[in-house]
Amino acid sequence: MKKSHIFVVIIIAVAIGIILSTAGDASTYVSFDEAYQLASNGSSKDIHVVGSLKKNEAGEVVGLTPGADKVSFEFLLLDEKGREQNVFYNEPMPPDFLRSEKVVVIGKYKGDRFIASKILLKCPSKYQDETIKTDA
Amino acid sequence: MHYFIGNLGHLFVIGSFVTALLAAFSYWKADQAGSLAHDWRWNARVSFMAHLLSVIGVVITLYTIISNHYFEYHYAYAHSSLRLPSQYMISCFWEGQEGSFLLWMFWQALIGVVLIRTQQKWEAPVMVVFALVQAFLASMILGVVIPGIDLKLGSSPFILLRDALDDPIFKVQPDFIPKDGNGLNPLLQNYWMVIHPPTLFLGFALTLVPFAFCIAGLWKKQYSEWVKPALPWSILGGAVLGLGILMGGYWAYETLNFGGYWNWDPVENAVYVPWLIMIASMHTMITYKNSKTALKASIILVIAVFILILYSTFLTRSGILGDASVHSFTDLGLSGQLLVYFFFFTVAAIVLAAVRWKNIPSTEQEVTTYSREFWIFAGATTLCLMGFQVLVPTSIPVFNKVVEFFGGTSNVAPPANQVEFYSKFQLWFAVAVAIISGTGQFFWWRKMDRTQVKKEILPIAILSLLIFALFIAFANVTNPTYMLLTLAGIYIVISNAKVISLVWKKNPGLSGGALAHIGMGLMLIGVMFSAGYSKVVSLNNNGLLISKELGTEFNRDNLLLFVNEPRQMADYEISYLGERLELRNKSGYARKYDVAPTNDPFKVVAKKDIVFQGKTLYQARDTFEIYPENTYYEIELSKDNRVAATLFPRVQINPGMGGFIASPDIKKDLTRDLYTHVSLPMNPEAEAEWSETEEVKVKVGQQFFVNDYVAVLEEVKRIDHIPGLRLEAEDAAVQARIRVTGERDSYYAEPIFVIKGRAQVGRLPEEIQDLGIKITLLNIHPDTQEFTFGLNGRQKDWVVIKAMEKPMINVLWLGTGLLMLGFMVAMVRRFREYQKLA
Numbered sequence: 007m008k009k010s011h012i013f014v015v016i017i018i019a020v021a022i023g024i025i026l027s028t029a030g031d032a033s034t035y036v037s038f039d040e041a042y043q044l045a046s047n048g049s050s051k052d053i054h055v056v057g058s059l060k061k062n063e064a065g066e067v068v069g070l071t072p073g074a075d076k077v078s079f080e081f082l083l084l085d086e087k088g089r090e091q092n093v094f095y096n097e098p099m100p101p102d103f104l105r106s107e108k109v110v111v112i113g114k115y116k117g118d119r120f121i122a123s124k125i126l127l128k129c130p131s132k133y134q135d136e137t138i139k140t141d142a
Numbered sequence: 143m144h145y146f147i148g149n150l151g152h153l154f155v156i157g158s159f160v161t162a163l164l165a166a167f168s169y170w171k172a173d174q175a176g177s178l179a180h181d182w183r184w185n186a187r188v189s190f191m192a193h194l195l196s197v198i199g200v201v202i203t204l205y206t207i208i209s210n211h212y213f214e215y216h217y218a219y220a221h222s223s224l225r226l227p228s229q230y231m232i233s234c235f236w237e238g239q240e241g242s243f244l245l246w247m248f249w250q251a252l253i254g255v256v257l258i259r260t261q262q263k264w265e266a267p268v269m270v271v272f273a274l275v276q277a278f279l280a281s282m283i284l285g286v287v288i289p290g291i292d293l294k295l296g297s298s299p300f301i302l303l304r305d306a307l308d309d310p311i312f313k314v315q316p317d318f319i320p321k322d323g324n325g326l327n328p329l330l331q332n333y334w335m336v337i338h339p340p341t342l343f344l345g346f347a348l349t350l351v352p353f354a355f356c357i358a359g360l361w362k363k364q365y366s367e368w369v370k371p372a373l374p375w376s377i378l379g380g381a382v383l384g385l386g387i388l389m390g391g392y393w394a395y396e397t398l399n400f401g402g403y404w405n406w407d408p409v410e411n412a413v414y415v416p417w418l419i420m421i422a423s424m425h426t427m428i429t430y431k432n433s434k435t436a437l438k439a440s441i442i443l444v445i446a447v448f449i450l451i452l453y454s455t456f457l458t459r460s461g462i463l464g465d466a467s468v469h470s471f472t473d474l475g476l477s478g479q480l481l482v483y484f485f486f487f488t489v490a491a492i493v494l495a496a497v498r499w500k501n502i503p504s505t506e507q508e509v510t511t512y513s514r515e516f517w518i519f520a521g522a523t524t525l526c527l528m529g530f531q532v533l534v535p536t537s538i539p540v541f542n543k544v545v546e547f548f549g550g551t552s553n554v555a556p557p558a559n560q561v562e563f564y565s566k567f568q569l570w571f572a573v574a575v576a577i578i579s580g581t582g583q584f585f586w587w588r589k590m591d592r593t594q595v596k597k598e599i600l601p602i603a604i605l606s607l608l609i610f611a612l613f614i615a616f617a618n619v620t621n622p623t624y625m626l627l628t629l630a631g632i633y634i635v636i637s638n639a640k641v642i643s644l645v646w647k648k649n650p651g652l653s654g655g656a657l658a659h660i661g662m663g664l665m666l667i668g669v670m671f672s673a674g675y676s677k678v679v680s681l682n683n684n685g686l687l688i689s690k691e692l693g694t695e696f697n698r699d700n701l702l703l704f705v706n707e708p709r710q711m712a713d714y715e716i717s718y719l720g721e722r723l724e725l726r727n728k729s730g731y732a733r734k735y736d737v738a739p740t741n742d743p744f745k746v747v748a749k750k751d752i753v754f755q756g757k758t759l760y761q762a763r764d765t766f767e768i769y770p771e772n773t774y775y776e777i778e779l780s781k782d783n784r785v786a787a788t789l790f791p792r793v794q795i796n797p798g799m800g801g802f803i804a805s806p807d808i809k810k811d812l813t814r815d816l817y818t819h820v821s822l823p824m825n826p827e828a829e830a831e832w833s834e835t836e837e838v839k840v841k842v843g844q845q846f847f848v849n850d851y852v853a854v855l856e857e858v859k860r861i862d863h864i865p866g867l868r869l870e871a872e873d874a875a876v877q878a879r880i881r882v883t884g885e886r887d888s889y890y891a892e893p894i895f896v897i898k899g900r901a902q903v904g905r906l907p908e909e910i911q912d913l914g915i916k917i918t919l920l921n922i923h924p925d926t927q928e929f930t931f932g933l934n935g936r937q938k939d940w941v942v943i944k945a946m947e948k949p950m951i952n953v954l955w956l957g958t959g960l961l962m963l964g965f966m967v968a969m970v971r972r973f974r975e976y977q978k979l980a
Contacts (some may be wrong), residue, residue, distance in 0.1 A: 013523075020527050024567075028534045031563050035557040052558030076942055077700040098700055098822035098942045102802050112558045123558065142530055 009078050030134070033112070038083075038091045045115035052123055057085040059104070067104050083109060083120075093120045102127055143317055144212050151203035151300040152285065158196035158247070159280035165189035166273035173266040183266065187258060190269065193276060194251040200244060200283075201235075204299055208234045208274045211462060214319045216306035217241070217299045223325035236339040237326055239459055239476075240283045240299035245340060247279045249347035257351070264371060267358035275350055278483045278728060297476060328771050328794055329803060334393035338386060342413065345383025346451055351375035352427075353448035356441055357491060360498045366437055369427050372444070374972035376424045381965030383417050388958055397881035398714060399804040399819040399944075402673060406564040408463050408556075412454030418529040420447045422522035423697045429518045435505050437518055443522070448798040450533075452484045459819070462539050512591060517582030521575055528571035532564060556952050565673070569627060572666055576630035579659055580637040604639060617671070617950075627670045634663035646855060651971050658964025661813075661957045667956025672815075679712035679816070680945040700821050703777075705912055705939040706885040711779075712816075714786060717884075718941055719776040720912060722790060726767035731774055731790060735911045743770040771795050775820055775941050779809065815948040822942035832916060832934040839923070839930050849935040853882045853891075858922075858929060864906070873898050878919050878929060882910060893931070895919040907932070914938040915951045920959040 023124045035054045036044070044053065059067045060082040069082030069092075085089050093111055103109075106127040113122040168186030172179050204217065209231050213219045221234040221241075235241040254272045258265055285298020303320070305314040311318050329335075352372040359368030390410070391403035404410065423443035426436040457463060460477035510516060538556050545552035551688070557563035584598045610629045619625055641656040680701040701720035703709060722731035723746070731754055737746040744767050752760040760766050773792040789807040807821035838846045841856050847853065858878045863869055875896045882889045889910045896904040907918035918932035 017523060017527065019531060024527065024531045025534055027567070028531075028557075031557045032535065032538060033558040035553040035555050054555040054558070075702040076940075077702060096699075100802065 036088045037087045038085045039087070041120070042115055050114065052112050052114050055083070055085055055091075055120070057083040057091075057109055057111070058107065059109060060084055060090060072099070083111060091120050092118075093122050095122045095125060097125075100125065100127060143214050143319070144207075144210075147203055147206055147212070148215060148300040148302065151200055151207070152205060152298055154196045154199035155283055155298060155300070156286070157282065158193055158200060159277060159284055161189050161193035161196055162273050162277035165193055166270050166277060169266045169269045169273060173270065179266075186266070186269065186273075190251075190254060190273060191256065193273070194255055197244070197248050197251045200299075201640040202249060204230075204235070204241065204244070207300075211323065213321070213323050214303055216301050216303045219303050219320055219323045220306075221323070221326055222809065225322075226326055227331070229333075230326055230336065233330050233335050233339075234326055234861050236343075237330055238299065240297055242339065242343065243279055243282045244299070244857055246343045246346055247276060249340075249344045250279070250350060252277060253347055253351060261371060261374065264355065264358055264360075264368070267362050268354045270352065271354035271357050275354075278486070282479060282483075296357060296479065328769075329397060332397055334389055334396070338389040338393055341389055342386030345379060345386045345413075345417075347376060348379030348382055349416065349447050349451050351379065352423070352444045356444040357494065360441070360494050360899065363498070363501065365498070365502045366430070366434075369430050369437070369440060370976055373424070373427045373431060374969050374976060376427060376444075377965060377969040377972055380417070380420050381425050381962060381969065383413070383420065384965070385962055387413055387417060396808070397805050399806060399821075402561075402676070402948075404673075406532075407562040408536050408539075409458050411532045411564075412457045415529040415533050415536070415695075416447050416450035416454060418532075419443055419526045422525040422529075423447055425518050425522050425525075433513075433515055435515045436522075438499075438502055438504055439519070439522065441495060441502065442580075443526070449488050450529075452487060456480045457536070461493045462543060462931040472526060481887060485703055512585065512595065514582055516583035517578055517585060521578040524574045525572060528568060528575070531567045531571065535563070570621060572725075573627055573630045576627075576634045576663060576666060579662075580630070580634040581643050582655070583637045583659070585758065602633070602637050606636045609636070619675075621674065624670050624674045627674075628667055631663045631666035631670070634666075635660050638663070651967060651974075654964045654966070654968025654971055655748075656959050656964070657967060658787050661961030661964055664957030664960060666957075668950055668952070668957055671950035672948040672954055676946050676948050678944065679947050680818075680943055681711075699975060700942050700944050702940060702942050704937075705914075707938070709819070711945060712947065714779040714794060716945075717778045717780070718939075718943075719778055720939060722776050723768045724772050724774060725759065726769055728759050728766075730757070730759055731776070732768070732884060734758070734773070737768075739766065744768065750771070771922075773823065775823070775943075777807075777818060777943065779816075780782060787816070789818050793820050793823045810952075812952060813950060815951050817947040817948055818943055820941055821944045824940060832936050833934040835918075835934055837920065837930055837932055839928050841926075841928055846931075848882060848917065849934050851882050851884060851913055851915065853880050853917075855880050855929065855931075858882070861894070864896065867896070868903075868927050869896075870899070874902060876919070876922065878942065880917060880931075882913060882915070884910075884913050887912075891915075891917040893917050893919040895922060 033051065033053055035056060038057075039053055041053050041055055044051070051125045060069050062068050067081075072081040073079050077098055078094070078096045080092060081103075083093050085091065093113075097112075103125075108127070110126040111120065111122040112124040112126070113120060115121070155867045165186050168182050168189055172182035172186050175182055206212075207215050208218050208222050209228075211218060211222065211224055217238060217240065218234075221237045222231065226234070236245055254269065254276070257268060257272070261268060280296075282296045283298055284296035285294075285301060286296065287294050304316060304318070341761065350552075352375055355368040355372035355375075359365060387410075394400055395403035395404065405778065423440060423446075426443060429436045430440050454475075460480050462477070486778055535556055538554050542552040542554060556595060577635040581599070584595060584602075606629065610625075610632050611763060613619070613628060614625065630897070638656040638659040643655050643658075645652045645656070678699045680699060701709065701711065703716065705718050705720050708715045708717040721734040721739065723734055726744070732746075732748070732752045736749050738749055739746055745765055746768055748760045748762050748764045748766070750762045751758050752764075752766075761967050771794055773793050773795075775793070777789045777791065778785055779787045779789065787809040789809060791807040792805040794803040794805065804819045804821065806817050809816040809820075840846050841854055842857060845854050846851060856879045858876055861875050861877045864875055869875060873896065875894060877892050877894045880891045880893075882891060891908040891910055893908045894906040896906070898904060905918050905920065914936045916934040916936075918934075919929060920932045921930040923929070
């Protein structure tokens with residue numbers, strides 16, 4: 007076997023290793039039920055859940071619990087299947103949080119509570135508005 | 143309505159597209175037609191010059207529209223405004239997708255002209271590729287609907303607002319022109335954003351040069367001759383693209399609250415990968431030039447770089463990244479066209495390379511481990527794998543789309559913690575690259591055998607270990623992975639320093655490579671410390687548990703600060719002094735409570751003299767301009783009762799970027815940066831909750847307490863006019879003057895008591911915002927010469943901040959500088975070599 011062949015074999019092995027490790031570390035978009043299943047089966051991987059905040063008839067967000075000193079908070083999130091879940095976030099509430107249309111929480115279950123390590127918000131954006139300020 | 147300028151611009155766009163096609167065709171004919179070659183070549187040159195002029199024409203007309211605020215055009219309306227400072231006017235160009243295509247075209251057209259002037263032999267085939275790429279780019283901003291099949295080609299920057307937006311006002315009033323534009327995203331109103339995009343796109347444009355030479359070489363069966371003219375351009379491209387990426391990183395560090403300069407965001411990855419491959423290709427090309435090996439590898443890599451640039455263009459501009467990235471462009475519906483662009487060049491290049499593959503010369507002789515070729519090749523391979531590792535997860539959204547396209551469902555998401563995921567792998571690749579390139583230096587000058595290598599390596603290895611030991615002893619690095627990274631960084635610095643010491647006497651112009659490698663070693667060390675040992679210093683130490691259930695496992699990284707109530711943080715006593723506004727026409731800040739708003743959000747009136755750092759900037763009742771979207775939070779750090787730094791982290795209300803953007807302020811020391819940003823500001827719209835009114839009855843000169851602050855009633859006097867209220871002859875008004883001693887300053891409250899028409903009583907309370915108190919003059923008792931005051935308190939103003947320490951970040955910036963210097967030296971050398979030959 008020539009040296010260059012060994013070289014090629016090593017490269018292919020590393021490339022396959024990279025693809026496998028990516029597949030292993032990749033997260034998934036799931037519902038709260040599936041996330042709960044995963045956690046009870048012993049998985050400690052962070053997953054993505056897409057949902058929206060729980061609101062009452064008047065359109066106000068409900069189920070918000072501020073933490074001590076404003077440095078953490080808890081909220082209720084409805085996933086796309088409509089399941090309600092209490093989510094804890096160990097960071098101050100993002101100021102646009104209440105205006106968001108869609109919330110993606112990245113994290114995992116701990117007991118019955120979902121601990122988010124990161125929150126992504128989708129907010130209505132001024133720069134993509136389809137209407138014009140005529141008074142300006 | 144200014145129709146002419148837009149039509150002219152659109153004409154230039156169409157002109158640039160047609161002339162690019164014409165140039166491509168003429169150059170192709172010039173290459174083919176034997177006797178008419180000369181005429182076709184002239185034809186082609188004229189076409190390409192016309193193309194350059196058209197592109198410049200597009201730039202000038204678009205700039206005219208933006209700078210003259212012709213808001214009837216969508217581009218001006220969407221990206222600029224009357225208030226936009228003129229130095230940022232140019233940034234409007236690249237805020238939109240169309241403008242950034244334009245910028246890219248502009249650079250490539252300029253480079254094309256340079257190539258026409260300098261590359262006699264390669265002109266025709268290289269320029270065919272160039273002109274074709276230009277035609278594709280021009281098609282992106284064409285904005286033409288092909289009749290019959292109703293296919294829209296490109297998105298024109300000269301589209302009128304009424305054609306871009308479906309707003310009811312245009313039905314009523316077709317000639318409606320908005321008075322002001324939406325404005326440039328305030329985040330982009332930053333000097334780095336003026337120079338970062340042009341640098342990055344120049345880097346993009348430069349990747350086309352080696353690609354065009356390579357394709358020309360394959361096409362004309364000049365399999366190896368293309369390397370020499372292409373090499374200096376590759377080095378220039380590597381330098382400029384690298385600089386562009388680093389500028390973006392520095393902007394993120396200064397402006398965003400990621401907490402760092404690199405976030406492994408898909409958009410960042412999309413340019414990082416081609417850059418790595420470009421560096422690899424540059425090395426294999428050098429190997430080929432010196433020893434006729436690695437030609438096939440060079441061809442593959444040069445083609446790969448350009449394909450990756452096209453791929454990254456597709457990723458960032460097609461909207462496919464969606465929520466995965468914070469700064470991809472908005473979708474213009476060009477994904478189909480972008481895919482055609484990507485596949486056209488990918489398929490053409492791969493097919494051409496495959497057809498010619500058998501004829502490309504290659505050396506059959508085995509490469510020995512004791513040759514520089516071996517080490518360079520190993521390094522280039524590692525760089526490619528390093529890029530591959532980033533490319534695979536970045537492509538996950540594409541993978542999902544492909545699965546969906548074939549009817550399946552895929553719910554794969556990018557790794558949850560991007561920074562941790564990528565760093566974990568990239569770190570080891572970086573160690574490998576450092577060891578390989580450090581060792582490779584020993585073979586730079588001559589072939590060596592085992593004993594010689596030992597003799598050479600041993601002193602370097604020992605010296606590296608010694609310095610490493612000192613480092614560890616002083617810097618307290620304990621993590622084994624980080625130790626290895628540090629050692630690898632030191633090794634590459636020392637081994638290359640030795641190379642420099644050898645070549646410097648002979649010819650400093652040869653030291654480019656070694657300089658760049660030293661820069662890279664320093665960057666590794668700087669990254670290791672500033673990222674690996676970045677530590678949160680705003681730990682919340684008030685002893686409260688967040689929640690009993692969760693216990694103490696969470697680090698409480700954020701700190702709640704009340705105004706003027708100092709807390710201990712790291713080595714500093716930290717105090718929050720209140721909200722500040724940035725002055726537009728003078729440098730400095732005004733206290734928010736010292737000014738009153740006007741009807742114009744950009745203008746405020748001073749309630750008292752505006753003093754900043756001992757200088758009076760404005761007199762009371764002056765009207766002056768501010769930046770209304772920004773609020774600054776004055777934070778004072780002191781040590782041993784001396785002020786060590788005053789920081790002004792910023793919060794920007796910015797709907798374009800998700801509403802709220804916190805930007806840090808950084809205290810820069812030689813050995814570390816202290817990086818502070820606001821993580822939660824007080825809601826300005828929230829109503830204050832006042833405590834129940836407490837009443838006190840005092841005489842002039844008497845002391846009393848308001849919310850634990852000492853207060854004195856200094857005087858009560860009759861006044862004749864009150865701003866905003868008409869006083870008649872029979873009305874009476876008195877004003878009390880109360881001095882309250884706060885933590886840092888004394889404040890005056892001047893509540894007013896009015897009797898109108900002998901019966902109606904009015905009370906105008908006064909608030910001292912910094913102390914969170916409100917005083918009302920409730921009643922006057924002429925018989926006892928006493929006054930009754932109503933006192934209310936509220937929660938004081940507060941802010942939640944996060945502070946991090948980034949040790950040794952200056953080593954990273956120093957390394958960056960050396961890397962760039964090395965690139966420049968190497969490039970000058972290669973251009974000279976080529977000129978000598980030509």
